[in-house]
Amino acid sequence: MKPLTHPTSPPARSRWRRSLAVLLVSVTAGVVPAAAPAQSFNNVPSSARLPTLGDTAREDLSPIVERKLGEEIMREIRRDRDFLDDDAIGEYLNNFGGALVDAVPGARGETNADFTFFPVRDGAINAFALPGGFIGIHSGLLLAAQTESELASVVSHEIGHVSQRHIARMLGQQRQDALLPLASFILAALAAKASPDAAMGVLMGGQGLAVQRQLNFSRDAEREADRVGFQIMSAGGYDTSGMVAFFKRLQSANKVYGEIPAFLSSHPLTSERIVDIQARIRETPYRQRPDTIEFHLAKARARVLQDLGTTARRDTRTTLQSQLAQQHRQQQVAAQYGLSFLSLKEGDLAAARSWFDKARATMRPKEGVFSAAPASDGGAMFAVLDLEIKLAPGQPQEVIQQALRDAQAATNRYPLSRALARQYADAMINAGKLDDATRYLRDQVQLYREDPKLYDLLARAYSKQGKIALQHMALAESYVLAGALPAAVDQLNFARKASDVSFYEQSVIDARERELKARQKEEKEEEKGR
Known part of the structure; x- marks a missing residue:
């Protein structure tokens, strides 16, 4: 298509x-x-x-x-x-x-x-x-x-x-x-x-x-x-x-x-x-259900991303700033979180860090309103934004090294978070821990075979290692998941022609190419049947 x-x-x-x-x-x-x-x-x-x-x-x-x-x-x-x-x-x-x-x-x-x-x-x-x-x-x-x-x-x-x-x-x-x-x-x-x-x-x-x-x-x-x-x-x-x-x-x-x-x-x-x-x-007993902080943080991110690149972006900042005046602490936290995310998208890392620190401080009141279990305290979403800021282009190497340590701690605390798993791999690549990154990502793609972003990260890590054949093989899998079979076959051809391709990798490439071409043929037959 x-x-x-x-x-x-x-x-x-x-x-x-x-x-x-x-x-x-x-x-x-x-x-x-x-x-x-x-x-x-x-x-x-x-x-x-x-x-x-x-x-x-x-x-x-x-x-x-x-x-x-x-x-x-x-x-x-x-x-x-x-x-x-x-x-x-x-x-x-x-x-x-x-x-x-x-x-x-x-x-x-x-x-x-x-x-x-x-x-x-x-x-x-x-x-x-x-x-x-x-x-x-x-x-x-x-x-x-x-x-x-x-x-x-x-x-x-x-x-x-x-x-x-x-x-x-x-x-x-x-x-x-x-x-x-x-x-x-x-x-x-x-x-x-x-x-x-x-x-x-x-x-x-x-x-x-x-x-x-x-x-x-x-x-x-x-x-x-x-x-x-x-x-x-x-x-x-x-x-x-x-x-x-x-x-x-x-x-x-x-x-x-x-x-x-x-x-x-x-x-x-x-x-x-x-x-x-x-x-x-x-017929149902009344039940009051408090909103989770994640709900408000997700809304803040959605507000920024919905208006990003449009004339409404200025209105987004105004809306978030007016939300700061609300008495509800969750609303205040979400507004500060949203302003941090907006600043990050605008490339103002200092403002992004300042607003993020304010949001985290507001999240930890003395009375312990948000001292809930990790699954409902917004910790994973806070960790995601913290790492987004630390891994943003232009950050010095010491910040990137700190991001790596923070990412490892966050994945240990929230082992089911796919967002944090990808950021951990990204942090390893940015910090130059390429062998660690490829080992981690190979394990991840075995666990989550339908995640194209993992294959993109793996291709990036292989590229920095100079492993060209493996880079194109990983990109081929990403294209397969995106439904772009011709592009995936092209990547396999690039891998086959790479100077560092091994005999074993050639065999894997040949087998995968036959499989993908069979799928292409099947799809063409389906197209004719329409």
Whole structure:
């Protein structure tokens, strides 16, 4: 597939987003749920039991094919400049979403699907589910959510779409070879960033009429996603009233500004849905859920990254500075953290360090308000920003050496943090510990084979060691994960021609090249079948 071109104007991006939203809701809403008996889980309250839709094994899209479709779409999304490639925000969303999924037995659905939550740089208040368990969350949604319970209400709703396999069930009504045309359909909307009217033209054609027919089923699918989302929220310990509060605020925004918020456009909200949710809330004991500091820190990073490089950047600084005056300590910490991150992005390392130190000092009040367990004290996100500052271009060698020591300590304290693992490798490379870096990264790529950033770091370490063949072999694996098979084969050819390539490496290169060319041939045959 060709890489996406970028839009030349914000209106073009808006039209592309609207086109994609229409396509996604047509997929997630294209099925009428059938009545089925409640599931039986040992020691699980009825409010935490997910509905089943009966035996549809013969109708469902194959989970393997569904995942393949989702991965195909994700490769295109990751190439787009509006994919928010921020390790700290991505890690927060995956920890947050993963905890919601794990809160209820059966929330992963019939296929025990792996979920991936990813941020998108877009001011629209929206979220969307893709085939295979991929859930996108707009930066605008993260900023609009006033509490973590409100964010949980939307994310749980999207989990409901995935767990009930709305996409697979809609496609299962057709022949399974409808998968590839649908993939082309959705990817056409992504490619339409260069020419947004092309996507609208598709919608006006025969396929557009099919989409409209599928939209007729949206009410049932959305109501079911509400029900599942409510159960997940409740089991996860969140304030379930956050769901109605957030929906009502979106409706109010619609009345005040006269423009339907993106989430309501792609997830039509009816009075029946609100009444249904309110009835469920009355049956659930009230539970107050304090927000984690990570929620506020993620919002601060999202605010900076959403407006970076735009005329709104000055407004970002003003917003963060006004937030300093709030009485809530978490808000103050987040504002200082955000100002530090903004200063870092602007290249002012002294200001970045000053604001960071203020945020850390505010985080440690005498009364010990934030003396919680490491998993909820924001320590990992603080460590990420601290290392980002210390590893920024222009820092002296003594600061880089300190970054290496700090990174090692942080990975020991937070061993599951992927962001810190990458920064630890980066610190070793910058400090000249190349043998240590390559050993560490080789272990990491064995543990996390689907992480292209690890292969990029490994290629960088090999390059500094002068190991050219290994450098190109590592880059080839990074390109494979990005879905760029021709570029991966080119890298293998470069590796084969390197002066330092060994006989063993030649054998590995030959075997890998045969595998990738077979995959290329398979993809070309699939393209012809479309």
